[in-house]
Amino acid sequence: MPKTNNKIFLNKKIYVEELKKIVKKENILSHEDELKPYETDGLSAYKEIPMAVVLPENTDEVSKVLRYCNEKNIKVVPRGAGTGLSGGALPLKDSILLGLGKFNKILDIDYGNRCVVVQPGVTNLSITKAVENKGFYYAPDPSSQIACSIGGNVAENSGGVHSLKYGTTTNNILGLEVVFMDGSISRIGGKTFDTDGYDLLGLITGSEGLLCVITEVTVKILNKSQSAKAALVGFSSIEDAGNCVSQIIASGIIPAGMEMMDQLLIKATDDFVKAGYPREAEAMLIIELDGTELEVKELMNRVVEIAKKNKSLNIKISKDDNERIKFWAGRKAAFPACGAMSPDYYCMDGTIPRGKLAEVLTEIKRLSKKYNLKVANAFHAGDGNLHPLIMYDANDIESLNKTEKFGAEILKYCVKVGGILTGEHGVGVEKRELMCEMFNNNDIQQQIKIKKSLDKNSLLNPGKVYPILRKCAEEGRVHVHGGKTKFPDIPRF
Numbered sequence: 001m002p003k004t005n006n007k008i009f010l011n012k013k014i015y016v017e018e019l020k021k022i023v024k025k026e027n028i029l030s031h032e033d034e035l036k037p038y039e040t041d042g043l044s045a046y047k048e049i050p051m052a053v054v055l056p057e058n059t060d061e062v063s064k065v066l067r068y069c070n071e072k073n074i075k076v077v078p079r080g081a082g083t084g085l086s087g088g089a090l091p092l093k094d095s096i097l098l099g100l101g102k103f104n105k106i107l108d109i110d111y112g113n114r115c116v117v118v119q120p121g122v123t124n125l126s127i128t129k130a131v132e133n134k135g136f137y138y139a140p141d142p143s144s145q146i147a148c149s150i151g152g153n154v155a156e157n158s159g160g161v162h163s164l165k166y167g168t169t170t171n172n173i174l175g176l177e178v179v180f181m182d183g184s185i186s187r188i189g190g191k192t193f194d195t196d197g198y199d200l201l202g203l204i205t206g207s208e209g210l211l212c213v214i215t216e217v218t219v220k221i222l223n224k225s226q227s228a229k230a231a232l233v234g235f236s237s238i239e240d241a242g243n244c245v246s247q248i249i250a251s252g253i254i255p256a257g258m259e260m261m262d263q264l265l266i267k268a269t270d271d272f273v274k275a276g277y278p279r280e281a282e283a284m285l286i287i288e289l290d291g292t293e294l295e296v297k298e299l300m301n302r303v304v305e306i307a308k309k310n311k312s313l314n315i316k317i318s319k320d321d322n323e324r325i326k327f328w329a330g331r332k333a334a335f336p337a338c339g340a341m342s343p344d345y346y347c348m349d350g351t352i353p354r355g356k357l358a359e360v361l362t363e364i365k366r367l368s369k370k371y372n373l374k375v376a377n378a379f380h381a382g383d384g385n386l387h388p389l390i391m392y393d394a395n396d397i398e399s400l401n402k403t404e405k406f407g408a409e410i411l412k413y414c415v416k417v418g419g420i421l422t423g424e425h426g427v428g429v430e431k432r433e434l435m436c437e438m439f440n441n442n443d444i445q446q447q448i449k450i451k452k453s454l455d456k457n458s459l460l461n462p463g464k465v466y467p468i469l470r471k472c473a474e475e476g477r478v479h480v481h482g483g484k485t486k487f488p489d490i491p492r493f
Helices: 006-010 012-019 032-038 059-072 124-134 150-156 200-204 238-250 263-273 293-309 321-332 334-340 354-371 397-416 432-437 441-454
Strands: 052-054 075-079 095-099 106-110 115-118 173-179 185-189 213-220 227-235 257-262 283-291 312-317 344-347 375-380 385-392
Touching: 012 052, 012 059, 032 052, 059 075, 059 095, 059 173, 059 213, 075 213, 106 124, 115 124, 124 150, 150 213, 173 200, 185 200, 227 238, 227 293, 227 321, 238 257, 238 283, 238 293, 238 354, 257 263, 257 321, 263 321, 263 334, 263 375, 283 293, 283 321, 293 312, 321 334, 334 344, 334 375, 334 385, 344 397, 354 375, 354 385, 354 397, 385 397, 397 432, 432 441
Parallel strands: 052 095, 075 095
Antiparallel strands: 106 115, 115 213, 173 185, 173 213, 227 283, 227 312, 257 283, 257 375, 344 385, 375 385
């Protein structure tokens, strides 16, 4: 993390007054009491109060704020809804936090071109709510979709339970309006599916606020399927459930969604929403199929046959749409359901080859015993994106230290078996010192060169994604030892 610029901090009052000439004075927060709500994001174990919070209302204001900060060498941290789980929106004490909560309007619904133009502060679920009366919906559906913003979804390339068939955010957006650190405004893509030149849309999606500030997003919307059914399938072992997942995909069936939960999470979520889950099962799959009625019926019969071959304990198929939604309600409530089991939970996010599901879960069980910490597991089983939820107490520094080490070991093991560090939460600060598990120093430096080509002085969301303690060795390894904190530049609760 770049060192604190004391000169900037001392000139705080001057900068705040000058920024009031750009945005309305009521849209600038500088008193400590006003700044407190912005000190952390969904990765709530870490906090820092920014120098000030600026809440622009339009793209022109964003442009002028960034141009001003670029001229004065002031760091800027963009923030959407603050629901991110990797610390991507954590502020710095000598930074301006640029909040985009006022960018909350749906600008255009174009059914002819099957797209919707929205501002980045619009919530994910709001897009579907706006078009569902015409039989359309927006496919990516993170568990936090009721609260997370579409701008944040683009920044992290968020997924969801239906990403297996319909893709993550990058597969469901057509265009962006963005502002770079020098204040220049650019439109990338639009309402068409193809554009000339470099794939800048792909570059910015998942860039975690390091390259630009997103001020407008054009998303694809899809027609609701004629029919959709979901099956709850219980298994007596993780291995059987994992084999079932692999064989379903190998058979050529691509479910709309396929989720796995272990017994601890099955019980917790069933207590929370009464979804009718098989509580005796060691592992459970939720398998949803959509399409025409005939197609869904035929595919469901094949899925049931595969499940039985893999020693399923029980199979329950939704009778109607209400029951199907009820099946998903438990999975969507997995994170809050864990609140009844522990004061806090630490949600990990890694991705592995589907065939390694059972092996990785076995390793997580071993690590759970090693650190004496409970862990509940949810998987986007179809695409191998896992979300272990480690139970701990954030007020107990020893518990937090163990949790961080536990989480790091999980992610290292994901890479070891051929996976990657993240699926949809991003790197942020949480995983930045693990980036060298995947990349050597040359890899990292090439990525940094791209950032500096768009943000010469690295003022936009500095200290995120890339390791700061030392360079990656050629073998691609870095280990953090000896400090009292995982991130010495960011205070913890």
